[in-house]
Amino acid sequence: MSLTTDLSQAPPPHENAAKGMPGGGKAGGGTLDTVPAPRRRSRQRRERLFQWLFLVPAVVYMALFFGYPVVKNVVMSFQDYTTATFFTGEAPWVGLANYVTVLSSSLFSTSLLNTALFTVGSILGQFVIGLALAIFFQRKFPLNGILRSLLLLPWLLPLIVSSAVWRWILDKDSGALNRFLGDLNIVDTGVPWLTSTSLALIAVVGVNIWIGIPFNLTILYGGLQEIPDELYEAGSLDGATGWKAFRHITWPMLRPVVSVVLVLGVVYTLKVLDIILGLTNGGPANSTQTIATQSYALSFQEFKFGEGAALGNILVIISLVFAVLYLRASRRAVDE
Amino acid sequence: MKSAIRKNRPLAVAVTALVGLPVLLSGCGTTASSSTESVSEIAVMDYYNNEPDKGFIGDALNACGTKAGVTIKRETVPGKSLISKVLQQSSSKTLPDVLMLDNPDLQQIAATGALAPLADFDISTADFAPGVLSAGTYKDKVYGLAPTVNTIALFYNKDILAKAGVTPPATWDELEAAAAKLTSGDQYGLAFNANPTYEGTWQFLPVMWSNGGDEKNIDTEETAQALKLWTDLVKDGSVSSSALNWTQADVKDQFLAGKAAMMVNGPWQIPSLDKQASLQYGVVKIPVREASQTAVAPLGGEVWTVPQTGNKARQAKAAEVVSCLNSDENQLAMAKVRNTIPSKTTLAAKFAEENPKLATFTELVKTARARTGQLGEEWPAQATKIYTAIQTALTGKASPSEALKQAQGQ
Incomplete structure (x- = not known):
């Protein structure tokens, strides 16, 4: 000012x-x-x-x-930074040793793959459902406003609360979801949502989609509101209604917003930590271990701060690629 | 022109003030301290942030403070954030005068040089159980003492076992047979926790150690046998595969709800169990492979330490408080109210007699082993390998011996 x-x-x-x-x-x-x-x-x-x-x-x-913090994290990743460092301030330089250890660990490829699957799965689900809901709420109907604000709930709940509730819903023996599916005779024995190596990642992605929908819904709804009604009126005169209107009016007009939502979504999803820690702690048998959770475990459970920082930096670099994409996308959005 | 300059002057002052503010603020944080001052207050930090333990520990601290002629300024932090808080304080040189640590963390913190050896003060370490001393020792020096300790054992639901005609198991074969017999419908025979945290490792240690397993190298026949027991119990369906994600509190809930006939858990669950009047339970040692083996339990509990704050007078007062917390009377009193076990072996017999519910735990604590006893600072890394192997075997990704081999090689 x-x-x-x-x-x-x-x-x-x-x-x-x-x-x-x-x-x-x-x-x-x-x-x-x-x-x-x-x-x-x-x-x-x-x-x-x-x-x-x-x-x-x-x-x-x-x-x-x-x-x-960024500089400190980069410096730390080249040091043998242990609990003792906090007291003595001594952290010998180890060059690239931390990166070598982290990258050559057998867990790295697992974490990288899980991070990719988690991010792609979450973004896809959040975006498709978020967009569908945003278009749905474009219509005028009673309780529209109330329903829309209720959908923000997952966003407002503390993540630790959400994950605790979902952990209970997804429990194998007494979870609400299995009880529900059992009563509908869809399954007859408990599905081990969080304790099967093949299902846990899917379950965690599902919960993250639930959490991410409000963000996608809100931004996309805002974007839809920006599209002038005259375009649809003119389009309908030329026979563009329904899917055609979406394909030729909504989608092109929404593109700048879409790219922003997607790129921000990727950056937010890459670093998700609390949901996974709350639901599975990276288990069973590392099947939900991502780079973020592994970096956390290295730093704060095994006290290998150097290695944790190295892994954290790798995640920062991955995010940075998407941040650059975001800047370019938003610049183009302004130009348009 | 002059007016323009005058207009800018308040802005300049504002900018200077804004820039200067942080400097001023950071200056306020430092307080002068000298070692000759008389100490009237000492700072204490622990993680007993929930009642009733918060109150019990607070009362004991205040009584000890009064005895030492100081008031206690106590801060309780959640268990999960204690270590990061301690590290933060040790780098900003603001450690409290008395610090509580979970025993497997002691060596880690002692290794940083942040703690004072208790031999520097007049604190007696006589009569303490060997496991307790080993947990508090780093490189032959005792840095922390626990007034009371705990361990884990096998809880069983007396009614369910009686109905099924099962006696509490003492060996692995008996355990497997009993667990299978007690499993029906909604009810599992046994519940334990095998989650991918140190808690999962902690619950596995009794079977591993009792069978001669060694935490230094987990790729051994003895440890593989122990892991096979855990794996078979889950594979047979006697233990829910949810054990892979349960915490010890979840295990207790299963037991309370009657969904598990037996459970592996510790004495800190007794207050919740006693709240349910209809529940009749007993406690036995966790079974061993062969009846001739002795049960080795892992030692749990928190140690009290005196950090190196650089202020000799305050450290001396802090040491008085730590010593007082570990006195015979305090050990007995705290153990009774908190359902834990006094650390001094000389108190065990009397305590077990007065608290029959804790007799099994008291017996186990005499020979209980500290997790960091052998590995010290290396424990966290090895504990991670152990729970990784447990998870790999229990999910069927590899056989128990293969899982241990993989984890050890990691």
């Missing part, structure tokens, strides 16, 4: 300077003209200084809360 007021004060002196300079040149160095020049320059310098000063809080904040 204050930055804009400062800048709005800036133009007048510049105009003065522009007018004054040629005049000074013509007169060939009269006292009236030569004296203001250094004063002007110092004024300009002062304004520059003020502009920078206004930037300082933001820069300090970024450096302190974003720059420092």
Whole structure:
């Protein structure tokens, strides 16, 4: 706010300077003209200084809360950082050893594959259901607003609460889901949702989809509201209704929003930790172990902070690729 | 022109203030301390953040504080965040004067140099059970003492066993037979926890250790036999495969609901079990493979330590409090109310007599082994391998011996 007021004060002196300079040149160095020049320059310098000063809080904040942790994490990944380091401050440099250990671990490929499956599965489910619901709520019907706000619930619940409830719903012997399926005679024995190596990842993805729907719904609904009604009216005159209207009006108009939702979704999903820890702790037999959970386990359960940081950095790099995509997508969205 | 400058001045002041604020704030955090000051208050940190333990420990601390002539400034943090809090405090040099640690974490923290050896103060370590001392020892020096400890045993539902005509098992064969016989309909014969955390490892240790398994190298015949027992119990359906995801609290809930006839659990569950008046339960040692083997139980419990805060006077007072917490009277009193076992072997006989419900646990604690006794700081890595092997075998991804071999090689 204050930055804009400062800048709005800036133009007048510049105009003065522009007018004054040629005049000074013509007169060939009269006292009236030569004296203001250094004063002007110092004024300009002062304004520059003020502009920078206004930037300082933001820069300090970024450096302190974003720059420092990132740099610290990168540094840590090249060190033998143990519990003792916290007390003594000594962390010997080990070069790339942490990365070598982490990447050559037999668990890395499992975690990487699980991360990919988890992310793709979650995003696909969240997006398709979120978009379908957003289009559904475009219609006008009673209780529309209430239903839409109720759908935000998964988003508002603390993740630890959601995962505890889902852990109970998905329990093999006394879980609500198996009871329900059993009563419908769909299954006759308990399905080990969270304790079978082939089902656990699917179950965890399912819960994450449930959590992610509100985000997708909200953003996509907002995007749909932006599309002018006239387009549909004009389209319907030309025979574009239903699927055709979606294919040729909604989808192209929604594309910028879609790319933002997808890329943000990927970044959020890659780093999901609490849901998995709450539901399965990475088990059974590492079948739901992702890079995020493994990094957490290395750092905070095995106290191998260096290796945990190395794995964390690998995750950051993967996220960064998508962050760049996001920046490009959002820039294009603005251009359009 | 002048007016423009004047207009900017308040802004400049504001900017300077904003930039300067953090510096000022951080300056406020440091307090001067000298070792000659008289100590009137000491800081204590522990993880007993739930009643009733919170109150019991608080009362004991306050009584000991009064005795030492200091007031206690106590902070309780959730168990999961204790270690990160301790690490944070040790890097900012703000460790409390008295610190409680879960015993398998002691060596890890002692290795950092953050703790003072108790031999520096006048604290007696006589009569403590060997397992308790080994849990509190790092490189031949005792750093922490536990007033009371615990372990795990086999709880059984007397009514269900009587109805099925089953006596509490003492050997693995008997356990498998009993568990199979007690499994019917909604009810499983046995419940234990085999989840992918240190808790899963902890519950497996009794069968592994009693059979001569060694945590240093888990790729042995003895450990494989123990893991085969766990695997067979799940494969037979005597134990629900949900054990792969259960916590010890979940196991207790299954037992309470009558969905498990027997369970592996510790004495801290006794208050919840006693709340259900209709439940009649007994406790026996976890079975051994052959009757001739002795049951070896893992030692659980929290140790109290004196961190290196650099203030000798405060450390001395802190040591007085730790010593007081470990006195005979306090051990007996705390053990009674918290359903734990006094650490001093000299108190065991008297305690078992007065608390028959805890007799089995008292017996086990005498010979219980500390998880970090052999491996020290290496324990977390090896504990991870153990639960990984358990999970691999129980999900059928590999045979017990193959799973152990894979995990050990990792």
